[in-house]
Amino acid sequence: MADAAVGSLVRKLGDLLVQEAINLHGVSDQVEWLKRELETMQCFLKDAEAKKNNGDDERVKNWVTKMRDIAFEAEDIIDTFMYYTLRRQQGQPGCIGFIKRLRELSRVEKYMAFLILVQLINTKSGEIPILPQLRDDIDMVGFDDEKKKIVLELVNEEKTNRSVISIVGMGGLGKTTLAKNIYNDHEEKRSFDIFAWVIISQEYTIHEVLKRISSKISATPSADTIQDLSDIETCCPTSLLDYAHQLVQRCGGLPLALVVLGGLVSTKPQTQDAWHKIVDSMKGQFVEGGKRCLKILALSYNDLPYYLKSCFLYFGCFKEDEKIPAKTLVRLWLAEGFLPKKNGTTTEEEIGFDCLEELAQRCLIQVTKRKYDDSAKRCQIHDLLRDMCISEAKESRFLKLYKNDAEDCMTTANAARRLIIFNEIETLNYSNSKLRGLFYDKSDNLPPFRALKGQLGKFKLLKVLFLLAISDISEFPSEIKSLIHLRYLEFHSVNLKEVPSWIGHLRNLQTFILSYGGRLEKISDSLWTIGNLRHVCLPTSTGPPPNMRNNVPKNLQILEWVNAGSWIGNALPKLTNLRKLKICNVSNDHANALSSSLQKLGRLASLSIEIGDEIPLDNIITAFSNQHCPKKLFLKGSLNHKQLPLNDVFPQQLVKLFLMFSKLEQDPMATLGKLPCLKYLKLYDAYEGKQMICSAAGFPQLLSLTILVFDQLEEWHIEDKTMPRLKSLWIINCKRLKMIPEGLKNVSLHRLVVSLMPEEFKTRMKENTGEDWYKIQHVPNISFP
CATH class of the missing domain: 3.80.10.10 (Ribonuclease Inhibitor)
Structure with a gap:
């Protein structure tokens, strides 16, 4: 009876798509009715989609597929109607071949089908556990012996020939984790002058691989991180140890599966009843080998809210191993209408980034790079998860x-x-x-x-x-x-x-x-x-x-x-929702209008300006002095005052600052060191003085500093308690700088990069024998690309 009802429903809805040229007048009410019906269908689909994987009943899966097809057809009808409506509004020719008998579909018949579907789904046994919010910072566990063997091979000085070490095993076993852990070991890196991390997808060319290696040898990629795994006995109550061992056993030692499952139980109450339900729900679900990992990963996907499933499936639109811009994903989700609505001042873009973070926390994707404000910049999906994504997308015709x-x-x-x-x-x-x-x-x-x-x-x-x-x-x-x-x-x-x-x-x-x-x-x-x-x-x-x-x-x-142009004064002040602005070729003619307009952009968080000639920087910077949103500022071009304005007119919320070709004659560090929120500072040919001083207690939040092309700089002093949080320092092409600052020995650096510097400068930094080695011997990662 259920199959007959669905068959009749599909056929009748298909009949509604019979093309017939009719007047647009008189169908708008019918389209509104169909919109309401579509909303009802989508509600049922959300519920059905969440429950269809509780068992292996093919009837339920077929019902969900048929309901989805009906919803697709309803969407097509509505969008086609809107297409022709807009064409007429724009004065374009054409008429609509549309719905002749839209209301002939019996509501009783439709809801009979829905009720049968719901009844079938609700009588299924089993429960899909809710997956957790997972961290993505992991230490490697269980590979110590393997790591030692590989490291010994790598640093064996008796082997002078080039060699390849292969790490093999099925998907999810932890091969990449082991390789990356070795690669990012700072002690091991000191044994090599050149190193590169390159990901090779299943489809590749030798030329492309060599090009990637060439582009990477001057940089050291930051470590990828995975969920932190503890010893069961130290984090688990004694009463739950038996359940914990059963869960671990079901993962078969696969790290990727352990990550997902460990996160799952972390969200549950630490009671025998709660953990017993998890163990019971997993019985008989998993198979041997690599498919076991995919089954466990599927739990996380099946638990996603309806809108997040669509967001996740969008990763199938990108190539294997591609580092995808987060903003691109969010904009695509927004265009597709996937993002949920929320009350308040939160924008849809902000909701999109929240969705991205949730996918990362659930370990379905990984954020590989973050921006100055700690939001996701680029993300990536594991190849096994991508396979699962494409398989699910194919099944759902996504x-x-x-x-x-x-x-x-x-x-x-x-x-x-x-x-x-x-x-x-x-x-x-x-x-x-x-x-x-x-x-x-x-x-x-x-x-x-x-x-x-x-x-x-x-x-x-x-x-x-x-x-x-x-x-x-x-x-x-x-x-x-x-x-x-x-x-x-x-x-x-x-x-x-x-x-x-x-x-x-x-x-x-x-x-x-x-x-x-x-x-x-x-x-x-x-x-x-x-x-x-x-x-x-x-x-x-x-x-x-x-x-x-x-x-x-x-x-x-x-x-x-x-x-830049006349629009800066005429139109820019009206763009009051601007969050990010990049303007090129700003001249003196635009300076006053730009300053005036910026004061009216109360939501602007990021501003980049490329200056065509010398302009009064004070006017532009002071435009932000009383605003709370500016976080990032990039200024390219020389400044006619040859000095930075005083600290109190700088936007105090600045997190990232990049000055390029500024040609400053006075030391900028006196002003910049007092910015309380500054975390990232890059200075490119920005200062022409011979001496630079980072004063005591300056740069309280600075994490990264790049000094690039300071042609006249000879002496650099770092006073006590300066830059207490600095992790990364780049010194590039400062030809006259005599030595590493003495005060660097008190800075807890994690990474020091010295490039395009004189040989004498680098000799002073030579491990154990260099005159300046004592200043940097505490830095775990030092490179000379």
Whole structure:
């Protein structure tokens, strides 16, 4: 009876998609009704999705799949209606072939199917445990002997030939953890002049591997970290030891599985009843070998909230081992409508970063690099988890990896919602006109664009268009202008010349990114009439300034790499939601207008300015003196006063500061050392004096300091109790600096990098024999790239 009800339901809803040209008037009420029905479907799907993995009942899984297809069809109907509505509003020709008998579907029949589904799901036994919030900082446990053997091989001076040491084993065994632990051992690194950490995916070329090694030999990647694992007996009550040993046994010694499972029990009450339920729920679920790890990892995925599952599956849109920009993920999630709504002043972008952190805490992804404010900058997914992600995405028709021109494509009714192309293709043989996302990225060899040219227009419901490494095109494909639903457009082209006037037709566009461009000759004014714009990044500083006039996109939060112009005084003050701003070629003519406008941008947290000639820096810095949001400041260019303004006019909340080509004649450290929140300081050709002093008790929060191209600097003094938290120091190309500062011996450095310095300077730092060795002998990681 249940199968018959679903079959009837699917067929009737399919009948509603029969195309018939009708007047738009009279169907809007029906579309609103369908929206309400879709919300009901999605509620059931969320519940069903959370419970379908409780058992192996294929009937439940089939029900969930059929309900998902129904919801997809409802979405398609609504989006198609909106597509034609927007086209008419824009005065474009065309009529809608739409729903003739929308209300003919019996509500009783629909809810009968839903009730049967819910009843089937709710009668399943078993319980999926809630997974924890996991830390990502781990010490290696259980590999001490293996590490010693490998280290002995590495430092054996009797072996003069080059050699390769292989660490083999099934996925999740801890091979990468062991290798990285050895690589990041500071004592072992001192035995080598050159070292590099390079990740090689399953698909690679020798040329690409050599290029990666070459790019890495001048830097030492920071250590990846995993969940800290303790000895069971020291962290577990005696009454729970038996359960703990049973859980560990089920992991089969696989570190990745132990991490997930250890985090799971950490969120449960330390009672026999709670732990017994976990042990009982895991009985019979796991198999031998590498699949055991995937089964355990699947627990974490199955426990995700509905919206986080979609966010996680998006990692399948990126290449293996790719370090993915966190901001890109968040913007894509926002464009797709995955992020939950929250009351209050929290922005959707902030919600997106919270979602990313939760995925990291659950050990489904890893944050590989953080920004100055400790938010995620780049992230990565383990290859086993990526395999699980793609498998789940394929089952739920979330995405499809398109591999070749001749492959058998699914029909529109059961095709994936997102298409991912990583290889070069001649033609795109894909018939699903209901596609929501299209990703095209074969950046290694700059593939031709001809496979997609002329075909984009048929994907009229696209929300995301992500086109990287487009080498053979100098203008936007005109088909894009018909993609009215488009919210995210990223286009990388080396030859693009113009942003066309039809860009204004994309009324729903939120993110617009051009990258790797040459000289952009024209940016149409219509871009700035798109009220939904949130993020705009233009390719270079060589293009024309934006002409925003009076119709500014007031929702704009990110504006990067735009040229200075009259818009600074006219339009910039109206962009009151700006969080990040990068302006190029600022001249004296713009200085006063820029200073005045910045005072009105109360939410601006990050500002980058490239100065075309000498300008009065005081005016720009003092514009921030009474604001609380500025955290990052980058100033490139010489300053006409040749000195920094006094400390009290600097934004006191600054966390990161980068001064480049400042040509200061007075020591900047006197002012900068008093900034209470400063953590990251980089000075590039910023000071022309011979002596520099870091005064006592200065730089209380500084973590990283880079001194680069100080041509005249001869003496550097670091007084007592200066930079108490400094972890990383880079001294680069300061040719006249005589020696390492004496005060460095009192700074608890973790890393010291000395590059492009005279041989005499480096000789003084030589281990055990150098005159300055006593100043740095406590530093565990010293390199001379």
